[in-house]
Amino acid sequence: xxxxxxxxxxxxxEMAEEYDMKTSQLVSRKWREKNTLGGSGKWQxxxxxxxxxxxxxxESELIKESSSNPVFMRKDTLSSFQWRIRNLPYPKxxxxxxxxxxxxxxxIRTTNKKYYKKFSIxxxxxxxxxxxxxxxxxxxANNTLIITYQKPKEILAAEEQLHKExxxxxxxxxxxGDCKTQ
Numbered sequence: 001x002x003x004x005x006x007x008x009x010x011x012x013x014e015m016a017e018e019y020d021m022k023t024s025q026l027v028s029r030k031w032r033e034k035n036t037l038g039g040s041g042k043w044q045x046x047x048x049x050x051x052x053x054x055x056x057x058x059e060s061e062l063i064k065e066s067s068s069n070p071v072f073m074r075k076d077t078l079s080s081f082q083w084r085i086r087n088l089p090y091p092k093x094x095x096x097x098x099x100x101x102x103x104x105x106x107x108i109r110t111t112n113k114k115y116y117k118k119f120s121i122x123x124x125x126x127x128x129x130x131x132x133x134x135x136x137x138x139x140x141a142n143n144t145l146i147i148t149y150q151k152p153k154e155i156l157a158a159e160e161q162l163h164k165e166x167x168x169x170x171x172x173x174x175x176x177g178d179c180k181t182q
Contacts, residue, residue: 001020001021001022002018002019002020002021002027003018003019003021003166004016004017004018004019005017005018005019005166005169011033012033012034013031013032013033014031014032014033014040015029015030015031015032016028016029016030016032016043017029017030018048019166023078024078024163024166025076025077025078026047026076027047027048028045028047028048028049029045029046029047029048030043030044030045030046030048031043031044031046032044045073046074046122047074047075047076048073048074048075049073050071050072050073068087069087070085070086070087070088070115071085071086071087072084072085072117072119073085073086079150079151079156080148080149080150080151081121081123081148081149081151082146082147082148082149083119083146083147084144084145084146084147085108085115085117085144085145085147086143086144087143087144088115088140088143088144088145089143090110090112090114090115090140091140092138092139092140093111094110094111094112095108095109095110095115095138095140095145096108096109096110096111097109097136097138097147098133099131099132099133099136100118101130101131103118104120104124104125104131105118105119105120106118106119106120106121106131106136106147106149108145108147121149123155124152124155127152127154127155127158129152129154129155132152135149135150135152136148136149137149
């Protein structure tokens, strides 16, 4: 039910995207670049669930992050960028989400000074589009803060074009075999 697309760029960066076959919705996007010695670096998750450390690793047995810490993740819809921050128990009135146009980022603050986060939208940076405070909204439910930013028409048009191109591509194989590059 998922389609995986792997991109290799001339500057050595790699991007892997995963789409839901039924809805054509982006499920995950990860980036990786070569490290200083030329080997492959770790995957950086841009969209989707953050990767959990490997089970059974020695480090995870000794020191482990609390399960009650806030978890920040991006999960887009077809018409908007969306971020979810789990494990935030405060009422909606405590939160404020603002746009910092000079720094090209968004800031989440709480009046009780218990949570602070700055984040940007790499998609808008890639297209060099301005941030619009009117497109930003947020809600809070079930200990989760949900921040929504409506996608600009330029990004919606580019995604529609991309989906048309992806539908033309035939799958290399249906299994999870090794991907060989030449």
